[in-house]
Amino acid sequence: MTTSNDRPPATRHRPVMLRRCLALLGPALREPGSVVVDCTLGLGGHAQALLDAFPTVRLVALDRDPEALRLAGERLAHHGGRATLVHAVYDELPDALGRLGIPVVGGVQAVLFDLGVSSMQLDEAERGFAYAREAPLDMRMDPTTGASAADVVNTYPPGELVRVLRDFGEERFARRIVEAIVAERAREPITTSTRLVELIRGALPQAAMRTGGNPAKRTFQALRIEVNGELAALERALPAALAAIAVGGRLAVLSYHSLEDRMVKRVLARGAAPTAPPGLPEVPERYQPRLRLLTRGAERPDAEELADNSRAAPARLRAAERVREAL
Known part of the structure; x- marks a missing residue:
């Protein structure tokens, strides 16, 4: 029997808002030798489309997942030396560029982030990302490398666990869930996704389980963000990516929950606003915005894409162009 893991990457993953990403980044990639960075390679859907659509660009692609790098490498192999794959988290972008001899300030023409968990990670039950599967x-x-979700669940002090669920999952019943976790782990360690889901269901009031989808999704999101340091990495990565983009270069970011999207919105809005002290009759050049926003708010997938790929539903796309050098 063929499983999702047996299928080639092109059929296991459909890149989200692909045409719109290409349209937003394309004007920065017209010159031969332009460098585009895919900070979240995954199974290589966006990367392949960029290489196909812009046959003179060079791709630098980062991913922290060795299996994703292996599979994407096979998918992109026919592009030869145009694609360089790097085992790194996206906040390590300056180091990755430096090792490749690419200037970390103004050295690239486009950067793409497709944040969150990948289709491959969701589909491979043994990775433990999906709350509907035993894993x-x-x-x-x-x-x-690093601590697992089981390590977090079984070793964090109760107050720290409450903070994780509230801050990263926006879980209003965090304290009740943590009380159930602490009571259970005192009896025996919590080691599987299904056991954690059972505890969450038992901790929540019945009314809370009738709305909002699977009651475990906020806890699983919170644990995933904590385990992988996602928000802290993104907070470092966005300024680094903007610094790496040359004037005329572009950044596009796909996010999948409100915490990511708010951070992206804040960083781009800051760059698109003048920095002059209030009350000046005219804004000097050095205080002019460094970015031009390319999207009106956060763009969403259209109905056609949602009908074809339900996993695109939470996506929010924001993009900006660098219009001036950073000070």
Whole structure:
């Protein structure tokens, strides 16, 4: 029997808002030798489309997941030396560029982020990302390093666990869930996704389980973000990516929950606003905005894409162009 893991990357993953991403980044990639960075390679859907659509560009692609790099490498192999794949988290972008001899300030023409968990990670039950499957409680995007979700659930002090669920999952019943977790782990360690889901269901009031989808989704999101340090990495990565983009270059970011999207919105809005002290009759050049917003708010997938790919539903796309050098 063929499983999702047996299928080639092109059929296992449909890149979200692909045409719109290409349209937004394309004007920055017209010159031969332009460099585009895919900070979240995954199975390589966006990367392949960029290489196909712009046959003179060079791609630098980052991912923390060794298996994603292997599969995407096979998918992109026919592009030869135009694609360079790097095992790195996206906040390591300056180091990755430096090792490749690309200037970390103004050295690239386009950067793409497709944040969150990948289709491959969701589909591979043993990774523990999906709350509807029996699996070890892991959730590491790079399974070769760092603490797992089981480590977090079984060792964090109760107050710290409450903070994680509230801050990263926006879970209003965080304290009740943590009380159930603490009571259970005192009896035996919590090691599987299904056991954690059972505890969450038992901790929530019945009314809370009748709305909002699977009651475990906020807890699983929170644990995934904590395990992988996603928001902290993004907070460092966005300024680094903007610094790397040359004047006329473009940044596009796909996010999948409100915490990511708010951070992206804040960073881009800051760059698109003048920095002059209030009350000046005229804004000097050095205080002019460094960015021009390319999207009106956050764009959403259209109905056609949602009908074809339900996983695109939470996506929010924001983009900006660098119009001036950074000070």
